[in-house]
Amino acid sequence: MLDKVLDFFSIKPQFDLNVMREGQSLFRLTADIIVGMEQILKTFCPHFVLVHGDTTTSLAASLAAFYAQIPVGHVEAGLRTYHRYEPFPEEVNRQLTSRIASYHFAPTETARENLLSESVSDDSVFVTGNTVIDALYWAKEMLTDYRDSEISMLQTLVIPGKKNILVTAHRRENLGEGLRNICKALLQIASYPDVQIIFPVHLNPVVRQTVHQYLGGNEKITLIEPLGYPAFTWLMLNSYLIITDSGGIQEEAPGLGKPVLVMRDFSERPEAIEAGSVKLVGTDNEVIYRAVKDLLDGGEGYQRMATRSHVYGDGKSAERIAEIILNL
Numbered sequence: 001m002l003d004k005v006l007d008f009f010s011i012k013p014q015f016d017l018n019v020m021r022e023g024q025s026l027f028r029l030t031a032d033i034i035v036g037m038e039q040i041l042k043t044f045c046p047h048f049v050l051v052h053g054d055t056t057t058s059l060a061a062s063l064a065a066f067y068a069q070i071p072v073g074h075v076e077a078g079l080r081t082y083h084r085y086e087p088f089p090e091e092v093n094r095q096l097t098s099r100i101a102s103y104h105f106a107p108t109e110t111a112r113e114n115l116l117s118e119s120v121s122d123d124s125v126f127v128t129g130n131t132v133i134d135a136l137y138w139a140k141e142m143l144t145d146y147r148d149s150e151i152s153m154l155q156t157l158v159i160p161g162k163k164n165i166l167v168t169a170h171r172r173e174n175l176g177e178g179l180r181n182i183c184k185a186l187l188q189i190a191s192y193p194d195v196q197i198i199f200p201v202h203l204n205p206v207v208r209q210t211v212h213q214y215l216g217g218n219e220k221i222t223l224i225e226p227l228g229y230p231a232f233t234w235l236m237l238n239s240y241l242i243i244t245d246s247g248g249i250q251e252e253a254p255g256l257g258k259p260v261l262v263m264r265d266f267s268e269r270p271e272a273i274e275a276g277s278v279k280l281v282g283t284d285n286e287v288i289y290r291a292v293k294d295l296l297d298g299g300e301g302y303q304r305m306a307t308r309s310h311v312y313g314d315g316k317s318a319e320r321i322a323e324i325i326l327n328l
Helices: 002-008 026-044 056-067 090-100 109-117 131-142 149-157 177-190 205-215 229-237 249-256 270-275 285-296 300-305 317-327
Strands: 049-052 072-075 103-106 125-127 163-168 195-200 221-224 241-244 260-262 278-280
Touching (some): 026 056, 056 072, 056 090, 149 195, 149 221, 205 221, 241 285, 249 260, 249 270, 249 278, 260 285, 285 300
Parallel strands (some): 072 103, 163 241, 195 221
């Protein structure tokens, strides 16, 4: 999945940990990243290590850099739900990375305040916006002249005159009953007139089994393989609304003026909720259905959520971070 992103932005890594294994546990993944990073840090000898977000990679790479006594800069720092298992394991990954990092690049003022409340030094926190918005705006410009097989495929699936709904679901805390309820909600939504649902199904085998069991064969729900970054951005641009349990989409979609319903009980990104672009709906199928129905009926509610929001950045976050690093 990452290879497609790197190809699109013409990025060629000098090192590849190659740690992904089918069915691997968080224990194995964390250990493999730390061991792999040891050799890279010895070979490359960086003065500074940047990590991004809340992944297991971010935490493990930060810990490896700490062991090598190399300063860590945390991009997208300070996001919090303060519920340690939601999202799991990302919430604790993020908090532990903050304890290791020497410099914190917070996307918003709220994120900065979270860090200061945890006794992080004020002079080590910089509000920069989020680089995910830089990438999004860059991709949007590139799509003007860019086409690939995935986008061509999507052009046959997105039906003119229909209200196309993009769905993603993959969070660990939603596996089991939560994901089954999400599928039940989508079946209810599919009965609504003039609706077409497109669902790129995550590679997690537990997700795939449940989604295909409940939704496979429904003519108004199209299940497809995970998309590369350009195709997914194209699909967001051409969707009526987005239903997701993702973190990043909560930032990307408001930047494109697309309403987002988030199938979680807590969000580490409250800014878009406060701006009215995002709404938390949990995993109760009736709650999800009613929220979607309100938006499908249109009116002022939809228009408010479809107003483009810049709460997560203006597309120049990376430039700010680079300048800060050069001046440290």
